[in-house]
Amino acid sequence: MPRMATERLAVRARALVPGLAHWSLGSRGRAARLMLGAGTALGVLGWRRDRVLGARDGSLDLKIAVASLVLFLAVCVAFSWWDAGRLLREDGSTGSPGPWHLAMRRLRSNRLAAASAWVILLMGAGALLAPLVAPHDPTAIGDVLNTRFLPPSWSHPFGTDQFGRDLFSRALYGARVSLSVGLLAMLLATTVGTLVGAVAGYFGDAVDGILMRIVDVWIAFPAFYLMLLLVGVFDTNVPTLVAILGLAAWPATARFVRGEMLSLRARDYAEAARAIGCSPGRIMFRHLLPGALSPILVTAALSVAGMIGAEAGLSFLGLGIRPPTPSWGNMIAAGKDSLIHAWWVAFFPGGLLTVTLVSFGLLADGLRDALDPRAEMRKYV
Amino acid sequence: MVKYILRRAVFVAPLVLGIVTATFFLSHLAPGDPVSLYLEPHRQADAELVERIRHDRGLDRPILVQYGTWLRDSVRGDFGDSFQHRRPVRDLLAEAVPQTLLLILLALAVDAALGISLGILSAVRRDTLLDRVLTVGSLAVYAVPGFWLALMLILVFSVQLGWFPTSQATSIGYDGMSMLGKLLDRLWHLVLPVTVLGVAGAAATARYVRGRLLDVLSEDYITAARGRGLRESRIVVGHALRNALIPIVTIYGMSLPFLLGSATIVETIFAWPGMGRLTVDAVASRDYPIILATTTVAAVLTILGNLLADVGYAAVDPRVSYDAAHGD
Numbered sequence: 001m002p003r004m005a006t007e008r009l010a011v012r013a014r015a016l017v018p019g020l021a022h023w024s025l026g027s028r029g030r031a032a033r034l035m036l037g038a039g040t041a042l043g044v045l046g047w048r049r050d051r052v053l054g055a056r057d058g059s060l061d062l063k064i065a066v067a068s069l070v071l072f073l074a075v076c077v078a079f080s081w082w083d084a085g086r087l088l089r090e091d092g093s094t095g096s097p098g099p100w101h102l103a104m105r106r107l108r109s110n111r112l113a114a115a116s117a118w119v120i121l122l123m124g125a126g127a128l129l130a131p132l133v134a135p136h137d138p139t140a141i142g143d144v145l146n147t148r149f150l151p152p153s154w155s156h157p158f159g160t161d162q163f164g165r166d167l168f169s170r171a172l173y174g175a176r177v178s179l180s181v182g183l184l185a186m187l188l189a190t191t192v193g194t195l196v197g198a199v200a201g202y203f204g205d206a207v208d209g210i211l212m213r214i215v216d217v218w219i220a221f222p223a224f225y226l227m228l229l230l231v232g233v234f235d236t237n238v239p240t241l242v243a244i245l246g247l248a249a250w251p252a253t254a255r256f257v258r259g260e261m262l263s264l265r266a267r268d269y270a271e272a273a274r275a276i277g278c279s280p281g282r283i284m285f286r287h288l289l290p291g292a293l294s295p296i297l298v299t300a301a302l303s304v305a306g307m308i309g310a311e312a313g314l315s316f317l318g319l320g321i322r323p324p325t326p327s328w329g330n331m332i333a334a335g336k337d338s339l340i341h342a343w344w345v346a347f348f349p350g351g352l353l354t355v356t357l358v359s360f361g362l363l364a365d366g367l368r369d370a371l372d373p374r375a376e377m378r379k380y381v
Numbered sequence: 382m383v384k385y386i387l388r389r390a391v392f393v394a395p396l397v398l399g400i401v402t403a404t405f406f407l408s409h410l411a412p413g414d415p416v417s418l419y420l421e422p423h424r425q426a427d428a429e430l431v432e433r434i435r436h437d438r439g440l441d442r443p444i445l446v447q448y449g450t451w452l453r454d455s456v457r458g459d460f461g462d463s464f465q466h467r468r469p470v471r472d473l474l475a476e477a478v479p480q481t482l483l484l485i486l487l488a489l490a491v492d493a494a495l496g497i498s499l500g501i502l503s504a505v506r507r508d509t510l511l512d513r514v515l516t517v518g519s520l521a522v523y524a525v526p527g528f529w530l531a532l533m534l535i536l537v538f539s540v541q542l543g544w545f546p547t548s549q550a551t552s553i554g555y556d557g558m559s560m561l562g563k564l565l566d567r568l569w570h571l572v573l574p575v576t577v578l579g580v581a582g583a584a585a586t587a588r589y590v591r592g593r594l595l596d597v598l599s600e601d602y603i604t605a606a607r608g609r610g611l612r613e614s615r616i617v618v619g620h621a622l623r624n625a626l627i628p629i630v631t632i633y634g635m636s637l638p639f640l641l642g643s644a645t646i647v648e649t650i651f652a653w654p655g656m657g658r659l660t661v662d663a664v665a666s667r668d669y670p671i672i673l674a675t676t677t678v679a680a681v682l683t684i685l686g687n688l689l690a691d692v693g694y695a696a697v698d699p700r701v702s703y704d705a706a707h708g709d
Contacts, residue, residue, distance in 0.1 A: 112517070217399035224642030225660065225679040229407060232664040232672045309526050313646050316528050317661050332529055336650075339532060340540050350529030357524035365520070 008088055015084035018076040025087050038076040041069050048132045061176075062131040069129065106370035113366020116359035123356055127175035136166035138173040139324055149342045159344040161334060171349050174326040178353070181242055181321075182308035188246025189307070190300045193253025194289070200254070201261025202284050212258065218251040227310060231319045241320055245307050253299055260292035294371035301364035305357045312353055328353045386692050393684055398452075400680040404673050405451045409444075460674035465666050470674045473659060478678065481648070481655035484574060485640045489633060491579030496586025497626070503587060504594035505617060516591070519584035527643045531577045531650045538573065545573050548652035574651045578643055582636055589632065593625040627698045634690020638683045 015021035019034035045052055045066075055066045097105070108114050126133065135155070147164030150156055158167035200211040218226075230244040264270060265288060273283045314320030315329025323330050328349040335346025435441045442450075454460070460470035503515045539547040551566055558566060597603065598621050606616045645657030652658070656675050663671035 213395075213399065216396060217403050219638075220396055220400055220684050221403070221676065221680045222638035222641040222683055224645055225676045228645065228660055228664050229404070229672055229676045232667060232669070233408065305524065312526055313528060317646065317649060317665075319661070319664055332532065336532060339536055343536055346529070346532050346536075350526065350532065354521070354525050354529060357526065358521050361520055361524045 015081045018080040021084035034080055041073045065129045065131045103370045107366050110366040112362050116362040119359040126172050127179050130172040134169035134172045136169045138169040152344055158348040161345050170326040174328045174331055177321055177327040178308055181311045182304050184242045185245035185307040186304045189249040193250040194257050197254035197257025198261050198284050201258035215251040215254050223248045245310055264288045264291050298364050298368045305360035389691050396684050401455050404677050461670040463671050464668045470670050477656040477659045487575045488578035492582035495583035497590050499587040500590025503591040519587045523581050523584040527577050528646045534573050546570055574647050577647050597621045597625045630693040631690050634687050637686035641679050
């Protein structure tokens with residue numbers, strides 16, 4: 001239906017408040033999500049206005065937290081404006097959806113996977129915004145005699161540890177370390193694995209032979225032993241730990257990407273690309289690799305869980321992230337000694353860790369189903 | 382069959398060579414003077430001591446000669462002396478490796494018993510509430526980090542209920558016990574570590590068995606068996622399960638590296654005198670001869686596990702020909 005120019009202008013103006021225009025255009029679900037997102041961000045900014053205003057002379061972490069929150073608000077407004085414009089032009093009707101769109105729709109309809117994605121987002125937001133939302137300073141040692149080993153309460157949701165530090169705040173800061181180490185190590189392992197696998201699978205012959213023998217030997221080492229060996233050789237801090245985890249884990253990705261490349265390079269379209277004179281790099285990365293993207297994504301989601309678990313394991317053993325920097329692993333280790341009289345010290349970080357790992361597992365499961373076009377077919381067979 | 386095993390075993394030799402080579406070069410990755418690896422940490426190092434170690438360890442010789450020596454010694458199982466224990470690493474390994482293997486084998490048994498029965502239950506009752514609870518539950522159990530599970534089990538079963546010991550492989554009065562008493566005491570100490578080590582695998586096995594069994598149950602020969610009027614329990618256990626379980630041999634072979642990895646943490650928590658705890662202690666105190674030795678042994682065990690799984694697969698699946706060279 002055609003709209004008057006003034007009416008369109010009114011809608012565009014309303015779109016500057018995230019979600020308002022969507023609501024009047026009938027896209028209620030998206031409107032609610034936009035309002036919730038922007039509202040929460042504004043709410044946090046208002047709730048912690050003293051910390052936001054003090055960010056100028058605050059720590060770098062605090063500045064990043066405030067900046068990301070403001071950026072998120074800006075993205076909400078920009079998206080609302082852009083998407084309302086799109087809705088006005090197309091008047092709500094969308095063309096035939098592409099494969100990624102369909103996959104996204106399948107992922108959303110999988111309730112467990114969708115819930116996991118939200119849990120991960122929430123955990124990530126909590127980690128990123130820790131300096132803003134944490135109720136206490138994670139390293140502040142209180143009046144030790146009166147505040148040590150307090151059981152969970154409203155002011156200390158996860159209780160306090162042997163130094164009287166607030167465990168909820170520590171868990172939020174611990175999430176920063178655990179999640180970022182996990183994500184970065186996954187990125188490293190996936191990138192190296194994909195590159196090696198693609199090169200081996202595409203070129204075959206001697207290149208393949210040499211690279212895969214290296215992979216064979218590498219895979220023979222139990223990953224955790226390899227990590228222990230490397231941790232023993234290098235001093236651990238966040239960057240070296242990321243490198244160690246990533247380097248211990250890449251061969252699994254390399255092996256299956258190679259398998260995918262072997263089958264993809266024999267396809268007609270690969271032959272066609274070669275015939276028109278594409279360079280090997282272009283064929284590999286523009287033509288073939290997109291075909292292997294789905295399993296790479298699924299493996300990546302699973303490997304985040306593996307990396308977070310490995311970091312937690314190393315830190316638990318006292319060989320990864322060292323106190324006083326909180327990570328879930330070393331928090332659980334600290335709780336080990338006070339298990340008998342203060343169960344909460346080990347319970348809550350472990351609980352968060354478990355929820356995170358389960359979420360990544362369920363998300364990977366959901367991704368596998370959503371990215372496999374045959375999954376849709378199977379419903380009707 | 383013997384020929385098949387031999388042919389598979391031939392592939393093991395270059396892999397072991399690769400492993401030993403990799404540990405050698407990984408240990409030389411360390412920044413700084415390699416002598417520092419062999420110097421006990423925090424000990425005042427005078428120039429004379431450094432020179433003596435350099436000479437004793439052969440670090441003053443060309444790297445290829447060092448590599449050759451390392452190859453010769455490690456293949457013989459000679460990994461030098463431990464700094465902290467002041468004993469040959471070989472003796473330490475001889476004590477620790479059987480303890481770890483015991484843990485792992487029992488964990489695999491728990492894994493198989495629990496995983497297969499829950500998988501069958503899930504498949505037979507597919508799409509019921511029980512199936513859904515088992516499916517989601519197994520994913521959760523699979524994802525629970527072993528060390529946290531261990532602490533929670535200790536909290537409930539050792540601290541609160543007092544049923545099982547919190548650590549060690551034997552009780553204090555172990556030496557004075559009768560044979561039966563010793564056996565029971567050992568089993569009693571094994572319950573918690575084996576549970577922690579076994580349940581994650583059991584969860585994976587249950588998921589796997591469920592999927593495979595559902596696939597197999599839709600095959601024609603099952604329909605034929607149903608047509609002949611066999612009892613459903615007999616069809617599932619006698620006909621379907623046998624086929625569904627064949628690839629599980631491979632899965633168990635592949636799970637060995639993960640079990641070895643988890644065992645390091647489980648052994649540390651329960652103070653179990655295995656090679657995992659030996660390694661963790663060695664890393665903490667930078668006892669390099671031990672770290673290099675256990676890493677090598679763990680990798681060789683993994684390869685032997687894979688070999689065993691391959692041979693086992695050929696043994697249980699009549700479709701695999703032992704003489705691939707002549708067949709196909």
